[in-house]
Amino acid sequence: xxxxxxxxxxxxxxxxYIVADFLIDLWCLGVKxxxxxxxxxxxxxxxxxxxxxxxxxxxxxxxxxxSLVYGALxxxxxxxxxxxxxxxxxxxxxxxxxxxxxxxxxEFGKDGKPLYFTGPYDTPExxxxxxxxxxxxxxxxxxxxxxxxxxxx
Numbered sequence: 171x172x173x174x175x176x177x178x179x180x181x182x183x184x185x186x187y188i189v190a191d192f193l194i195d196l197w198c199l200g201v202k203x204x205x206x207x208x209x210x211x212x213x214x215x216x217x218x219x220x221x222x223x224x225x226x227x228x229x230x231x232x233x234x235x236x237s238l239v240y241g242a243l244x245x246x247x248x249x250x251x252x253x254x255x256x257x258x259x260x261x262x263x264x265x266x267x268x269x270x271x272x273x274x275x276x277e278f279g280k281d282g283k284p285l286y287f288t289g290p291y292d293t294p295e296x297x298x299x300x301x302x303x304x305x306x307x308x309x310x311x312x313x314x315x316x317x318x319x320x321x322x323x
Contacts, residue, residue, distance in 0.1 A: 172197030172280060172287065175227060176235050178263050179215065187215050190260035192239050196278050197285040198313075199300070200246025201239065201253035204260040236265055237273035245278035250303040284308060286315040 176192040186209050193203035207218070219227070243253055279285065286300050297317055304313040 172285065173202070174238060176238050177219065177227075178232075178235055178239070180263055182209075186211060188263055189215060189218065190263040191218065192260065193254075194238055194242045195246070195287075196238075196242055196276070197280045197287065198246065198249065198304075199251050199286070200242040200244075200249075201257050202289075204254045204256040206256060206260045206263070232265070233271045234273050234276075236267075236270045237276055239264060240267055240270075240272065241276050241278055248307070249284055250307040251300075280314065284313040286313065288316060288318045290318075292318075 172195060174194045174196060176194055178190050178192070180188045182188060187207070189207040189210060191205040191207070192201055194200070195202045207214070210218075243257075246253070284304055286297075286304060288297055292300075301315055304315070
């Protein structure tokens, strides 16, 4: 699927960690969600990582992790989407872009086009806004989308 969780950490002089947990949508929306943890122990960090291992997480290089975040951010912004509101704080865990070896082999979009795949909490209004943003940014026919059926119970 076009989503990835990227966890980036920094150790502080006091031995505690600053952690940012980014939910990345590589196909369309970019930095979809962020959880920042400004002061956690090594044990709590292990719990966060262990909790995400069920999602088949694998270790990667720092440059690759940063490339996923920065690339998704850039791709989504070019489509007209802002990152999650908590990115403003979490971005300080990231190395500055100019300090990384950017991995330009990462593909954003699906089959050369943005693909919006509706989320479990997306309302019909949010779905309409996203599709309209895509129409304005890349034009009708230049993106794909999958909308969950609305259940009338």
